[in-house]
Amino acid sequence: MNGTLALAGAEIKRLRRNRRYLIFTVGLPVILYLIFSKQNATAYSVAFAAFYMVGMAAFGAFSGAFNNNTIRISQERKDGWIRQLRLTPLPPNAYVSAKIIASMATSVPAIVIVLLLGRFYGGIHMPAWKWIVIAVTIWLGTLIFAALAVAIGYLFQPDSVQPVAIALYFLFVIFGGLWFPLSGGLKSFGEITPTYWVMKISTDVINTGTIPVTGVVVILAWLVAFVALATLVVRAKAEAL
Amino acid sequence: MSHTGTGPVVSFDNVSKHYGSLKAVDGLSLDLRPGETVALLGPNGAGKSTSLDMLLALRKPTSGKIRMFGADPYHAVKSGRVGAMLQSGGLMPEVTVRELVTLVAGFHPRPVAPDITMKRAGIAEIADQRVDRLSGGQTQRVRFALAIAGECDLVVLDEPTTAMDVETRQRFWASMKEEVAEGKTLLFATHYLEEADQAADRILVINRGRLLADGTPAEIKERAGAKRISFRLDNVSEPYLLGLPGIVSVDVRGDVVHLQSADSDATLYAVLDAGYRPREIEVGSLGLEQAFLAITAEDDRGNDTVQAQPAKEAIER
Numbered sequence: 001m002n003g004t005l006a007l008a009g010a011e012i013k014r015l016r017r018n019r020r021y022l023i024f025t026v027g028l029p030v031i032l033y034l035i036f037s038k039q040n041a042t043a044y045s046v047a048f049a050a051f052y053m054v055g056m057a058a059f060g061a062f063s064g065a066f067n068n069n070t071i072r073i074s075q076e077r078k079d080g081w082i083r084q085l086r087l088t089p090l091p092p093n094a095y096v097s098a099k100i101i102a103s104m105a106t107s108v109p110a111i112v113i114v115l116l117l118g119r120f121y122g123g124i125h126m127p128a129w130k131w132i133v134i135a136v137t138i139w140l141g142t143l144i145f146a147a148l149a150v151a152i153g154y155l156f157q158p159d160s161v162q163p164v165a166i167a168l169y170f171l172f173v174i175f176g177g178l179w180f181p182l183s184g185g186l187k188s189f190g191e192i193t194p195t196y197w198v199m200k201i202s203t204d205v206i207n208t209g210t211i212p213v214t215g216v217v218v219i220l221a222w223l224v225a226f227v228a229l230a231t232l233v234v235r236a237k238a239e240a241l
Numbered sequence: 242m243s244h245t246g247t248g249p250v251v252s253f254d255n256v257s258k259h260y261g262s263l264k265a266v267d268g269l270s271l272d273l274r275p276g277e278t279v280a281l282l283g284p285n286g287a288g289k290s291t292s293l294d295m296l297l298a299l300r301k302p303t304s305g306k307i308r309m310f311g312a313d314p315y316h317a318v319k320s321g322r323v324g325a326m327l328q329s330g331g332l333m334p335e336v337t338v339r340e341l342v343t344l345v346a347g348f349h350p351r352p353v354a355p356d357i358t359m360k361r362a363g364i365a366e367i368a369d370q371r372v373d374r375l376s377g378g379q380t381q382r383v384r385f386a387l388a389i390a391g392e393c394d395l396v397v398l399d400e401p402t403t404a405m406d407v408e409t410r411q412r413f414w415a416s417m418k419e420e421v422a423e424g425k426t427l428l429f430a431t432h433y434l435e436e437a438d439q440a441a442d443r444i445l446v447i448n449r450g451r452l453l454a455d456g457t458p459a460e461i462k463e464r465a466g467a468k469r470i471s472f473r474l475d476n477v478s479e480p481y482l483l484g485l486p487g488i489v490s491v492d493v494r495g496d497v498v499h500l501q502s503a504d505s506d507a508t509l510y511a512v513l514d515a516g517y518r519p520r521e522i523e524v525g526s527l528g529l530e531q532a533f534l535a536i537t538a539e540d541d542r543g544n545d546t547v548q549a550q551p552a553k554e555a556i557e558r
Contacts, residue, residue, distance in 0.1 A: 006344060
């Protein structure tokens with residue numbers, strides 16, 4: 001366990017040094033929020049500034065856990081870093097565990113910064129527990145993408161993983177309604193995505209103070225499915241070069 | 242340190258690895274004893290890397306059994322008793338050399354101080370450089386440093402000196418000898434024959450996944466036919482030459498005859514006794530390279546045709 005945590009620590013250090021990672025997980029959401037949040041409109045029955053705050057926090061956190069990890073895992077598998085780690089006394093799941101721990105840790109500042117921006121720039125006021133529920137919901141959503149990133153990173157070679165990752169990511173971002181609220185046919189489709197329910201749980205908490213049970217079930221189902229997929233893929237690829 | 246006695250450090254018992262119809266490793270049996278420096282010598286595709294992968298629990302044998310320190314390879318690796326460097330092993334980018342060596346040392350139950358490891362591996366002067374900005378030879382030395390970042394009893398190296406220049410290679414083997422002087426067992430794969438000859442006290446020659454020869458460098462040379470004989474002689478038939486005592490291989494081009502013989506004296510006397518009077522007789526030793534080529538060539542021919550059957554018998558004598 002100590003070895004796994006040390007590896008996770010090294011992963012976090014790498015991420016902090018990576019400018020591209022910081023731009024996409026923190027920089028871009030902050031800039032988009034500064035530009036687009038001030039609209040005199042409502043979305044899912046809350047002020048647009050509140051809706052957009054949740055959307056941008058999730059956009060940055062999910063991007064950090066998914067886009068970045070798929071490419072790195074695929075590359076590190078090809079380079080042999082994963083094989084190198086298997087020659088050390090580290091437990092066999094240490095690599096994947098460390099990636100997920102690092103994703104979860106680095107998503108915290110990405111989420112907190114956008115929520116602070118919502119409070120002080122977007123002028124959103126609500127009780128402390130609501131802030132916490134929203135942050136935790138987005139954070140759990142991040143875990144879904146961290147698990148999916150492991151599966152995709154193991155399944156695809158470095159030269160093909162990027163388009164696959166970007167396509168999947170924007171599918172979840174757009175059909176989950178992180179950028180704009182869903183309505184009509186798009187909404188009935190979006191209701192099967194975990195990203196939609198991260199938004200809906202958060203806006204329902206802001207609006208009514210209640211958590212939709214459907215949303216919790218859908219998010220947990222995706223989490224279980226992607227963790228299972230990642231486990232299967234990692235096992236299947238264990239002996240392949 | 243439950244196992245420091247005289248039992249084998251590594252044992253392969255009739256180990257095979259098949260990929261469909263390809264036999265990458267085919268019934269390999271061997272033992273490594275404590276403190277030995279052993280070279281696994283063979284051409285590309287001989288099964289060296291596959292054997293090491295199985296030893297290090299990265300791949301499972303199709304059949305047969307591998308033991309390391311009396312345990313299965315996976316547990317031996319996870320107990321930190323083995324330090325390994327593979328050709329296919331990579332490094333974590335975006336960190337410095339020192340950070341990486343320190344990280345990996347921390348995974349071991351008996352870590353070596355990173356400064357000592359870096360000095361041994363000859364990377365102290367690049368400690369603060371980023372891992373992804375090193376040359377090929379420097380990268381190779383960092384991989385070596387990771388292999389010796391923990392105190393271990395067996396070091397396994399797969400083609401350790403590829404991408405190193407001559408000077409670096411010599412430095413590498415000098416530091417390796419210091420490592421081994423502490424009583425460690427060393428197993429390395431190579432296709433540099435010189436390296437096997439100079440660094441190892443035992444050579445295992447493998448080809449087509451099978452063990453062809455096992456002995457000291459001197460014994461390997463002898464096994465392949467220690468001497469080469471050449472002379473000029475008209476009108477001599479190849480079948481006759483192949484029937485001479487001690488003969489390993491025969492090559493006739495016009496009147497120029499090249500022989501390899503396990504007993505050059507007996508071969509030459511037989512030629513003279515038969516009434517031949519060859520000219521420009523030369524007798525010399527085979528280098529390890531020629532010995533190695535002879536051993537693997539006999540194996541390849543033995544598999545392809547029956548043409549060189551007498552020669553093959555000579556080598557398996």
